[in-house]
Amino acid sequence: MPDLSRTGPASTVTSGTRSTPLVPTGGWTPLPAVLNGHAARLRDRPALSFVSYGHDEGGLWQNLTFGQVDLRARALAAALEAGFPRGSRVAVLCPQGNEYSLGLLACLYAGMTAVPLFPPEDPRRQNQLAAVLADADPVCLLTVGPAAAACQELTDGRAPVWLVEETDPGWAAGWSRYRAGPEEPAYLQYTSGSTGRPAGAVITHANLVASTRQVIDGCGLGAETPIASWLPLFHDMGLSIGVLAPMLAGAHLALMSPLAFIQRPVRWLRLLDAHRAHFSGGPNFAYDLCVRKVPDPAGLDLDLSCVRVLTNGAEPVRVGTLRRFSEAFAACGLAGDAVKPSYGLAEATVLVACNRPGQRWTELALDSEALSAGLVRVVNDRVEEQPPKRVTTVVGCGRPVAQEVRVADPETGVEREPGQVGELWLRGPNIAAGYWRQPARSAELFDRTLKTTDGSRPGWLRTGDLGFLHGGEVFVLGRLKDVIILHGANHAPSDIEDTVRRAIGEAVPGGVAAFAVPGTDAEGDRLIVVVELAAGADTAEDVGLRRRVQTAVAEGHGVRPHNVVAVRRGTLPRTTSGKLRRGDCRRHYLATVSTTDTPPRGTEIGNEVT
Structure with a gap:
């Protein structure tokens, strides 16, 4: 078995930790012990399926049974135990797929602290990823072959990279059968979209089991309720729906990638039908996207009568979205109470409140x-x-x-x-x-x-x-604070403001404010950027302000400002210490800018006039 902590000859398992029997203690059982029990009873039943659309528009299914999931997780756990001390952080940077689930589960089996992240595929997110890795300081990076080189560069080779797909199932016999205690960290759920210091919520094994039980109870899940998801597995809701809830409940999960959904939202709907899914979900924008991109649901050979819970969370839930989606897909047999507004956050592991099966939203x-x-x-x-x-x-x-x-x-x-x-x-x-x-x-x-x-x-x-x-x-x-949520993603206004300041040399130092205002139900919130120009607002057209700001923010953050407003020096509201009052900026904008979002001549945004 390889020693993952260094290069050189292979080593054997020499864990000094005393093995803990896989039996419930005090009515509490960690997830690996539950999954190990599923493997004993449901060995040949399908557990994880990843559906890829790269070579077949109908989707190619890659299936793992409960027995295979348990075997491969134990094998990788044995390798981690051989290379690193118990409790070490191990980052999971696999692309969406079964390997991601196996990597995370192996960390739980080995008593390591998993750090669920995303692979280094998007150049715009490299700084964010590097900041999280610097904060977590993992001893090992788990990924797959195509991403190995990019992962290695992220830490300048300080942490070894291990390919999940190269784990020999034969190593499973070397697993120590470790049983984590309730208060031991299970994983770090990073919550910040900022390139500043990220915040990793410490989710213990007790938190994991308690929250997952809440999801199971609140959504009516069990071994006979198939689950489908496209949500990214590094996200708290995606991790819950896409790994933890299915494995704890003993349910069969069908997973697809976020990109496959964005490219063709109908794929998600067809997956719900093909898998006869009871449970799935997504942010508010996903439901609007389905309505826009699937204009004639009645013309599809689609049966959604199986779906009982489609949770809507992770961003503000809009009444119009709930109505439009439910009405559009009623023609496909979707129950009028299937879409369920919910509320949760990473610091609560995921779920706080939800509408139960059979209950329509209020x-x-x-x-x-x-x-x-x-x-x-x-x-x-x-x-x-x-x-x-x-x-x-x-x-x-x-x-x-x-x-x-x-x-x-x-x-x-x-x-x-x-x-x-x-x-x-x-x-x-x-x-x-x-x-x-x-x-x-x-x-x-x-x-x-x-x-x-x-x-x-x-x-x-x-x-x-x-x-x-x-x-x-x-x-x-x-x-209460100023986090901007656009299309399900969090954006720190300070990051967007820094991007604009770097791109617009004509801006007053510290004279940029970014905030969100409500758009239509179909499009969600709109990003607004206000810039103080040293030479005055009338020079905005001369310097190409709108185009340059939109280009810089789109390239740097993957979102496009809906409006860019030029104002005079000293216009933006500030505290006595000089900090921007973004809430006041937003209120002034809403009060003075027309519904067409074209700021008329003489509009007051703050203390001055544009």
Whole structure:
């Protein structure tokens, strides 16, 4: 068996860790032990299937049974145990496919801390990937042959690269049968899209099992409920749907790549039909993409009557999207209650709340002015004496799943009364242990004390999300901070602003603001960039500002600004210390720019006039 920690002659397994029997202790069993039991009982049943579309438009299925998954995971785990100390970080940089699942499961079998990442395929994401690897400091990189050279360059050869597909199944006998404890780290889920210091949420084995059980219970999963997914496996929701939930439930997963979905969304729908999938999901934009790219569902030979849960999460859920998708694919037998708005975050491992099978989402019409003041005032259908000037419709994300959710004042930590908006706070067995090697940042969010009328209660997570509870359901209104979410991806505004500043030498130093504003339901949020020009706003056309900003941001971040606004020096609202007030920038923009997003002459964006 090779020693992965260095080059040279092969070595044998010499783990000094005492083997732990694979038996439940105290009613808790780690995922590898559960999967090992599935392999004993369901050895020849299909477990993982990856469907590729490169050479066959109908899809080529690569299948692994539960017995094969367990065997190969044990073999790779034995190799990891031979090369590295227990608990070491091991990065998984495989492309979407069965090898990714095997690499992650092998880390869990070996007691290593997995770091699920993406392969170095997109040049625009190299800096982000390098930053995460520098933070995690893995001892080994798991990937496949075509990506090996690029992975090696990421760490300048400091960490050895191991090809998952070259693992000899015969090594499985050398696995130590290690059984991780509940509080041991299982993996690091990185949450930041920034090129600054990333944040890796430490997910323990207890968190993993608790959260996955919540997904199974909340979505009605079991061994007889097939699952399908195209979500990237390095994403928290993709990892849950695409590896953890199927393996814990003993269900058969059919996986495809995100690129295959983006190229032809109908492939996902056909996979749901072919696999007779009970459960799948995606971000809001995915459902709009299906409606746009599949114009005549009734003309397809497509049967979606098998689907009971299509979770909609990972970005703001839009009522119009839910309606359009459900109505469009009702012609294919899709149940009207199949699409399920949900809420989760990496720090809670993944799931917080969801709509249960058979339950249709809840819509609330709210008084917009009251909502802006932090009050939840539901507009009645009957004619009111003083009807609101504006109404905002929000959609519920269902009830919490085996955890507590409260609404708190983000400044004081005092629980707010029913009918008030505040920060969502969570407590439960799924809450991560904190951020990897960031005690100060962890202390800001984890193990907080909620002040209630009954006293103080410790152990809460601050989510940074604004929302409220109504009728037992969770309603999410957005982030307290400025993270921009476009097409399911998080973008730090500071990163986009830095890109623009580098591209536009005519900009005032520090004079760039990036933020998102609502677009149509079909397109999602729009990215707006405001630039202070040293020579004045009238020079924007002369310097080609719009074109240059759009090109730089598209190349650097994979998104295209919907509008670029030029303003005079000193226009952007700032704090007394000079920091941008992006929320004020956004509010000024919405209040002064026309619905065509063409800033008219004389529009006030901040303190000055364009």
